[in-house]
Amino acid sequence: MDRIRIRGGKPLHGTIPIGGAKNAALPLMAAALLTEQTLQIANVPDLADITTMLDLLQSHGMGVETCEDNGSNGGRTVTLDGSRITRTTADYELVRKMRASVLVMGPLLSRFGEARVSLPGGCAIGTRPVNLHLDGLERLGAKIEIEDGYIHARAPKGLSGALVRFPSVSVGATENLMMAAALADGETVLENAALEPEVIDLARCLVTMGAEINGAGTTCIRIQGRQKLGGGEHSVIPDRIEAATYAMAGAITGGEVRLRGIDGSLMGEVLKAIEVAGAAVVVEPDELIVMRNGPLRAVEVTTAPFPGFPTDAQAQMMALVATADGTSMLTEAIFENRFMHVPELVRMGADISVRGNRATVQGVPVLRGAQVMATDLRASVSLVLAGLIADGETTVNRIYHLDRGYERLVEKLAACGVEIERIYA
Numbered sequence: 001m002d003r004i005r006i007r008g009g010k011p012l013h014g015t016i017p018i019g020g021a022k023n024a025a026l027p028l029m030a031a032a033l034l035t036e037q038t039l040q041i042a043n044v045p046d047l048a049d050i051t052t053m054l055d056l057l058q059s060h061g062m063g064v065e066t067c068e069d070n071g072s073n074g075g076r077t078v079t080l081d082g083s084r085i086t087r088t089t090a091d092y093e094l095v096r097k098m099r100a101s102v103l104v105m106g107p108l109l110s111r112f113g114e115a116r117v118s119l120p121g122g123c124a125i126g127t128r129p130v131n132l133h134l135d136g137l138e139r140l141g142a143k144i145e146i147e148d149g150y151i152h153a154r155a156p157k158g159l160s161g162a163l164v165r166f167p168s169v170s171v172g173a174t175e176n177l178m179m180a181a182a183l184a185d186g187e188t189v190l191e192n193a194a195l196e197p198e199v200i201d202l203a204r205c206l207v208t209m210g211a212e213i214n215g216a217g218t219t220c221i222r223i224q225g226r227q228k229l230g231g232g233e234h235s236v237i238p239d240r241i242e243a244a245t246y247a248m249a250g251a252i253t254g255g256e257v258r259l260r261g262i263d264g265s266l267m268g269e270v271l272k273a274i275e276v277a278g279a280a281v282v283v284e285p286d287e288l289i290v291m292r293n294g295p296l297r298a299v300e301v302t303t304a305p306f307p308g309f310p311t312d313a314q315a316q317m318m319a320l321v322a323t324a325d326g327t328s329m330l331t332e333a334i335f336e337n338r339f340m341h342v343p344e345l346v347r348m349g350a351d352i353s354v355r356g357n358r359a360t361v362q363g364v365p366v367l368r369g370a371q372v373m374a375t376d377l378r379a380s381v382s383l384v385l386a387g388l389i390a391d392g393e394t395t396v397n398r399i400y401h402l403d404r405g406y407e408r409l410v411e412k413l414a415a416c417g418v419e420i421e422r423i424y425a
């Protein structure tokens with residue numbers, strides 16, 4: 001298996017292009033199932049999870065073409081042709097690789113009256129049930145049964161608009177319901193909807209395809225169902241978590257890093273937390289500049305839905321404050337098991353204790369390079385950040401997790417002066 005080797009101690013200096021957002025691109029691609037016309041999506045990052053979604057769509061009969069974008073962000077344009085969908089089953093083999101596969105359920109059900117999707121199991125960050133997706137689809141009139149590990153959703157006469165009040169906020173359930181409601185009969189109102197920029201991006205694309213959607217980006221989204229949707233062209237928003245990760249890479253090493261192609265308004269509270277940790281952040285129209293001259297300082301952070309501090313940046317923040325002056329408190333309020341990076345950071349010399357969903361990080365003067373590995377994407381990248389300042393050499397194993405969500409990570413960091421290489425198995 002490939003590994004990444006880092007020799008710590010170099011400050012980051014340079015410019016990092018930010019790619020399209022993985023978590024926006026995945027639902028956008030699923031939305032192509034809603035139409036028999038062609039949906040063209042630009043600025044799609046080249047990531048393992050995107051490949052998995054393309055494989056899944058192809059397994060349903062979707063026509064797929066990809067070509068390189070002209071821009072410097074390294075993205076691709078994916079052209080999806082849903083005119084010959086032949087299959088409404090999403091197999092276990094693909095769903096088990098990526099939970100976001102469940103996003104095909106809403107579109108398949110509303111356009112074809114049926115979807116069979118393997119029930120996603122638990123994963124490294126928690127049990128992650130899909131009850132909010134299923135309860136919402138039932139409100140729209142779907143009959144749902146669980147058979148042989150598969151969710152079998154049926155609505156032979158089509159879905160009907162309804163009021164869906166989510167008992168708790170879910171990004172994926174909001175997206176699945178918005179797509180299902182776009183082809184339902186009548187109006188659907190989603191209350192307590194997720195506010196994430198990726199939800200707004202999906203709504204914008206659906207509107208381009210002819211849907212009528214109001215309120216995306218607020219807690220109440222109204223969708224007037226249409227009999228058909230058309231195709232269209234859309235470009236994926238930049239990846240705010242990739243940007244947050246490299247902002248923290250700049251902050252942890254000192255130096256100055258420019259993040260090109262990111263809009264500061266997508267970042268929510270994460271920039272404030274990076275500033276509290278001792279870095280200066282300048283927000284330009286299409287760029288963020290992060291620099292640090294003084295010492296790193298402790299923070300108190302609790303993860304929350306957007307615009308709060310994202311759970312997807314919690315592990316990176318922990319690496320950032322591992323060598324800060326004082327004691328930091330990081331509370332994980334979204335997922336029940338998202339501290340898998342802690343034992344590995346401790347092996348690198350960090351002083352971290354966990355009680356329940358709260359981690360206490362006592363800053364230490366130095367981290368030491370080590371052989372490490374992690375079980376999910378963000379945990380893995382937090383070990384890369386720790387490696388950037390560790391004494392000596394850090395080898396991050398099992399980097400297929402990184403390939404799921406960070407495009408050209410080694411190249412982007414190496415271009416800023418980091419001694420980093422990928423070792424091919």
Ligand code: EPU
Pocket residue numbers: 022023024026099100126127128129130131132133134168169170171172173198311312334335336377378405
């Ligand atoms: N939840 C339920 N029932 C459901 C759905 C969710 O109890 O039916 C719970 C989850 O277990 C979790 C909370 O609600 O405790 C929030 O989960 P949400 O549904 O919002 O997460 P998601 O849609 O499965 C997306 C991102 C995640 C990100 C979360 C939270 C995608 C493809 N994934 O997941 O991204 O952590 O929102 O912001 O958009 C990552 O990129 O590393 C990643 C894990």
